[in-house]
Each structure stands twice: as C-alpha cells, then as structure tokens.
Amino acid sequence: MSTRRLLNEQIERLWNGGEIELVRRNYRADCVDHMPVPGQQAGLGGMEEVVRAFRTAMPDLRMTLHGTIVNGDRGCDWWTLTGTHTGPLFGREPTGARVEFSGIDMVRTDGERVAELWHVEELLQFEMQLGDLPGGFGAPTEGYAPTDSGPYDPGAGAWTPDPGTLSELERRNLAVAREHIEEIWAKGNEDAARRLYAPDVVDRNPAPGQRAGVDGILDVLGWLREAAPDLRMAIGAYLVEGEWAADRWVMTGTHTGAPLMGLPARGRRFRINGMDVVHIRPDGLIDQVFHVEEFASLRAQIG
Known part of the structure; x- marks a missing residue:
C-alpha cells in the first residue's frame, strides 16, 4: 500500500x-x-x-x-x-x-x-x-527539541528528501521552502519575506484581523518577535512534490516583551509544534501558505 x-x-x-x-x-x-x-x-x-x-x-x-x-x-x-x-x-x-x-x-x-x-x-x-475559555487542549508539547544556546542553525536536524529522487523544479522548490521557514520565520528576515512571497500571497489561516498580502504576514512576524525576542525554531522535516512543499517544526521562546494572544508578558517559557504547506509558482514565488500551530498550548503555557 x-x-x-x-x-x-x-x-x-x-x-x-x-x-x-x-x-x-x-x-x-x-x-x-x-x-x-x-x-x-x-x-x-x-x-x-x-x-x-x-x-x-x-x-x-x-x-x-x-x-x-x-x-x-x-x-x-x-x-x-x-x-x-x-x-x-x-x-x-x-x-x-x-x-x-x-x-x-x-x-x-x-x-x-x-x-x-x-x-x-x-x-x-x-x-x-x-465558546470555551482557551486552554482546554493546551498540554505542553513534546517532540523535536531545539537548543537555546550555542550556534543557531534551524534546519540542521531536518529530514529532507534524497535530491536524486527530485526533479529540477522540486530541488528548486525545496530550497525556496527552506529559506521560507529558516530565514523568515526562524530568523525574522523581512527582506527574505518581501523577496519570496508573491505580492498577492494568500494566507489560508490568517490571524484575526490580519491584513491581506505580504504586509499582513509581516505584521504577524513582527508581533511574534516583539513578544518573544529570544524566539528559536528547529525544523524537523521537509517534503516537496511538484509545486507544493511542507515542513514541520518546534518553536521555543520566553514571553518577555509585547502582549501575546492578548496576554501580558509574565516571563514564561513556551514550546510549541507547527507545520506549514506552501504553493510555489513557476517563477519561484510563494503564493499560498497553509499553516497550523499549537496556539492552544501556547496560550496555556504563557497564560
């Protein structure tokens, strides 16, 4: 099968x-x-x-x-x-x-x-x-754990497909997918975001009130890093087929900055899992993003 x-x-x-x-x-x-x-x-x-x-x-x-x-x-x-x-x-x-x-x-x-x-x-x-108070599904996450000190290479431990099994397009798209998560989300690189996202990129799972397009995605990137300046990510795996690519990751940080999910900072550590699926156009730009994060767990851990 x-x-x-x-x-x-x-x-x-x-x-x-x-x-x-x-x-x-x-x-x-x-x-x-x-x-x-x-x-x-x-x-x-x-x-x-x-x-x-x-x-x-x-x-x-x-x-x-x-x-x-x-x-x-x-x-x-x-x-x-x-x-x-x-x-x-x-x-x-x-x-x-x-x-x-x-x-x-x-x-x-x-x-x-x-x-x-x-x-x-x-x-x-x-x-x-x-209509529940958020947090009922908020158990602390387990899984692939990033380190919080030493050299920071978010994709060092990631499983990736054998390049020999991929087409030239898929090898290109794997590189785009890696830069997307490792540079934009793991390191907060806004220049990479403006370079990799199509101007009309669609976020299929937007935050409440999120603006459309690249600016809305950058808003989310900004508030996340303002809330947890020490944020780190470790990528567990990448997959790619045709024009689609996916990743899974673990994020850690300390809520010491701006309010996060409506909660004031209390200096609490958090660790959550997430996954992304992106569609990459023939010109190499990302025009669709599906993403899911353990935000119920995050809210329980910081609140």
Whole structure:
C-alpha cells in the first residue's frame, strides 16, 4: 500500500467514513503518535478513541482534503474539518456550535502501514468556536527539541528528501521552502519575506484581523518577535512534490516583551509544534501558505 493511499484513507475512510477498523489495518501496532490530543491514551486504542469521540460529538463531521505530498515513505496531507457540536466531547457538553478548523498531518510508513504520525490542528480556534475559555487542549508539547544556546542553525536536524529522487523544479522548490521557514520565520528576515512571497500571497489561516498580502504576514512576524525576542525554531522535516512543499517544526521562546494572544508578558517559557504547506509558482514565488500551530498550548503555557 502506497504512502499516498494511506494518507487518503486516513481522511476519506477513517475520519469521513468512520471505518475505525482502519486504525488496526493501516497503522503499525507500535505506531508512534508524536503529537497526541491531550488526554489521549497510548497506542492504537487511543487513536481509535479520538476518532470515535469526534465523530460522536459531531455526527455531520466532514474533512475536506486539500492535498497530499509524498516523498518515498514520508507523506503529508492538509485538510479542513467542519461539523456541528451536538454530542459530548472530552467532558464538554454539546453546544450546537458550527465549527471549522484546519490541520496538517505528516507520516512515515513502512510501505504497508503508518509507523510514525505527526499532526497539528487549530485547536485554539476550535475551542473558541465552542465558546470555551482557551486552554482546554493546551498540554505542553513534546517532540523535536531545539537548543537555546550555542550556534543557531534551524534546519540542521531536518529530514529532507534524497535530491536524486527530485526533479529540477522540486530541488528548486525545496530550497525556496527552506529559506521560507529558516530565514523568515526562524530568523525574522523581512527582506527574505518581501523577496519570496508573491505580492498577492494568500494566507489560508490568517490571524484575526490580519491584513491581506505580504504586509499582513509581516505584521504577524513582527508581533511574534516583539513578544518573544529570544524566539528559536528547529525544523524537523521537509517534503516537496511538484509545486507544493511542507515542513514541520518546534518553536521555543520566553514571553518577555509585547502582549501575546492578548496576554501580558509574565516571563514564561513556551514550546510549541507547527507545520506549514506552501504553493510555489513557476517563477519561484510563494503564493499560498497553509499553516497550523499549537496556539492552544501556547496560550496555556504563557497564560
């Protein structure tokens, strides 16, 4: 079974179709979920319970799969979930709220089953749509850990596809994707942002009130670094296929500066996971950005 088929079945048959038996069929018994939902039990049983819980809480749940990227035994998908909260969910009583939030998944397979799973969802947005005080999904993150001292090379530990398996276009796009996250977001390089983003770039997951285009993205870059001047990132992996590229990362910092997510600085450390998917035009400019961060966890850690 190909990596792409496993990704497609994860969305279309497991989550949309409710075929819970696919967990045992498509995931190894020792599959590692690197980013479990807070409170999720270990093992395949915990994964089954999460799917069952969301589908019970939202019987009309629907995931729209936007795309997949595959490099050998590594793959990525990105999606948007919609549904109506009509049943209990992790202790939350039904609200009747209509919800919509996005997520990105990455997997490593053994050719037949998923061996490792990474995933980030917009759980802060989900909480706020339910009317909850943000933070219920805010468990501290685990995973690939950057160092906070010594030489700073955000991409040094990243997994990347074998260049020999990539086309000339894909090798170019991998370089663009690396510069995008390592220079703009990991180092705050605004010149790189103005050089790499198309003037009409679309942020598919904008912050509330974010301006359109490059200026809006630079606003977000600015307020994040004003809030955490010591911000650092470590990239865990890159994937690229055709005009699409993806990455996953861990961000650390100390909230000592400007207010962050509406909260005043209390000098608290934070560590969160995130993932990005970008579309790169033939001229090498990024014109679409999908991104998901553990902002529920961030708010819980600093607030």
